[in-house]
Amino acid sequence: MTTLTLSIVTVFVIGYLCIAVESLTKINKAAIALLMFVFCWTLFMLDPGSYIAGAVGDSIPLAVSEVIEKHLGSTATTLFFLMGAMTIVELVDQNGGFNFVRDMLKTRTKKALLWRIAVMTFVLSAILDNLTTSIVMIMILRKLVADKKDRMIYAALVIIAANSGGAFSPIGDVTTIMLWNKGVITAMGVITEIIIPSVVSMVIPAYILSLSLKGDLAEVEEEADDTSDDILSAGQRKAIFFLGVGGLIFVPIFKSITHLPPFMGILLVLGVLWTVTEIFYSSLPHDNEDENGNGMQKRITKMLARIDMGTILFFLGILMAVACLETIGVLESLGEGLNVAFNGNHYLVTGIIGVLSSIVDNVPLVAGCMGMYPVEATGDMAVDGVFWQLLAYCAGVGGSMLIIGSAAGVVVMGLEKITFGWYMKKITWIAFIGYLAGIIVYWVEKMFLF
Template sequence: MFILMVVIFILGYTAIALEHPLKVDKAASALIIGTLTWVVYMLGAESILHLGFSPSWSNFLAEHPDAHGLHAVHEFIVESEIIHHLGEISEILFFLLGAMTIVEVVDQHEGFKIITDKIKTTNKVKLLWILSFLTFFMSALLDNLTTTIVLVALLRKLIDDKQTRWFFASMVVLAANAGGAWSPIGDVTTIMLWIGGQVTALRIIEGVFLPSLVCMVVPLGILSFTMKGNVTRPEVEEDDIDYTTKTEQILFLVLGISGLLFVPVFKTLTHLPPYMGMLLSLGILWVVGELIHKDKPKEIRDKLKVIAILRRVDVPTVLFFLGILSAVAALQSAGHLSLLSRFLDEKLGNIFLIDLAIGVLSSIVDNVPLVAGAMGMYPITDAASTGYNAFFTVDGAFWEFLAYTAGTGGSMLIIGSAAGVAAMGLEKIDFIWYLKRISWLALVGYLSGAAVYYIEFGL
């Protein structure tokens, strides 16, 4: 049963990768593996947990010394693990729903037109550099997921051709992941390390900024020599009705961006999960919209009210997130990821190789449980530690390099990061297409940034 869970995950992952040839939506495949992994886990729970690979089960037994038999197993999986992981997954899903809705509200009010009108160039190379640097710094302020959602919405206003837009959206994913890696609030794994006390805000910026920048710039430099031509702007349909005024466009753009920027501030001030800040921002934007449009004709209200805009939100992307994160949660709970972490530690035994391997694995398996596994495997050592243990002190090389590899490694596959999954869902990017055209660029950037960090460490 333990092995069967891995087989189901691999088969489901293959179905997601072959979405277009199979003509089966990836959300359907994700929901199936997200459910079946837990079904197999539950049916074979006793044999799986007795293998001793699950840290969660060990912690449960330590907290409930009288627990034994099928009842204890049922309580552990159904009432403890599923509820725990559903809570974590729900935070991501509500965050995603809130961010997507805010972006759609701004888009419907033509707020992004303010930005797209400022970007005059149609040269592919210039546009790619402008958007990549915009993404890189935005993702450090917001986070890579929100930034990707915003930039994909912008791309729809700037590029008409689907394949060209796929390419730019993919490079946005690469830039967003690179930008999120060096900021304490830019990526969920960096947030984990920051909150966990493994790194401090200033040191993570100092140590990881340059490698992250190189991770983005190297692929851009390669494309500067290979990419030719201009993009075609989409034709703007002239409507007889002016749905929004210039003032309303600016207002909703400012409110939308401010609402997104408010999320990390909300988290810092309240210590509550980020999705609550996102939902608060959406609620405020919703109220403003209701008040502004209440006296307008019904035709305009039906187009601009948030209730109508919610119908445009990409629900399959949310369901895809639910399925894939549920499957990874089952593997984490059963102990597969813990076993993988131990294997890396025993076979590699070098902090740089371990972090590089975790980065590569994060393109296949969600980087959150991988980083969580690393945090659980390696306790923070005393500042006076020497030798190998010195790598694991606060702001030690292991933690800094882990922030870089786990944050940027996911770019190697479209499914390897929250930003990639969001872009894949919003633009329907094909897995195989990304693998052929973008993965090698992401790998070159990843290794280049890693080399820069290694040189920095040596100096």
């Protein structure tokens, strides 16, 4: 490893540690992530020719611009997906769309609510995706759980259940979508062989967390501005719900039909929903809208202004900083080193990759693995082989071990203001037990069932 490469890695590690101790430094994680992003790429520019093949002389600036713009484009798809999904879910929620889901989950007992949240999150994340599901469940939790400490435990379970539910579904997580599109796993193969390990990785943490919840839930006061029933008709609210949730379900279908990136499907749904709601609210009496202030407040233009830009900028910084590590070859070297160190034991290799996915973004890790390991006709590296299926499981579920290890964790962190330190102290070991149990269950399956 060259001095320059070591310097870039050092900046990333220092930045990561600052994010980890945000509760002590009181410096917003988004600010640190942006500094990591800029400093890593600034150091990269000291000698870009050593990392970019063919970049010499006057061609270096152009080559570097192409590399950064490529990674920025990939990052932007995640950011636009996140913004679109958050806006759609917020719109549906503000107009009473999730009231029936809330009513299904409503119970007086804390433990009963925990299991209902776990099952609902797990199922929804397989149908939608773990990011969108997490946003939906947090919105519902705010209406059901008044106590902040209890809600943090439920929110942590949402992260675990969302990542576990997304791991066995070809459309439930970005990494499984990548592997599915690459053709190294099949939809039926990953569902049948990974679903039981995924369930185990959710059930065990849920049981452990349930031990810390006792008694009944306190009543939650309805929000003062929750007067959507007085503004839109029941039919209009149902239309918004079905357009919003149905649109989110339609996104993977849109992708499979058009082969366009998922964020374009999200923007399509957002555009349709935006148009429909504008028509609904434009038909309201003007004086009614002004009197309550709700007609304007519940329009998408107002909700866009309330998007948590801190979370968006944190995503930008962390993904672009990781992209720099990918460009200088650190991630690829790490993967090769793991393969050599563990003598091709794919249970250990993918297990370590899963742990790493809780530290750095799992997308470049999986992308690096796909480029590093060739698909073989038979054995562990064949289509639906042990390596690829375990990679889908480990990269998805492994992200639950740290709150910044997955998109679901990052968005819940932003919405519920959960600190990195609290999650690491209270939840990391619980998520790890579930993660390890799932790998063991998969090994048992391969030994005796498949």
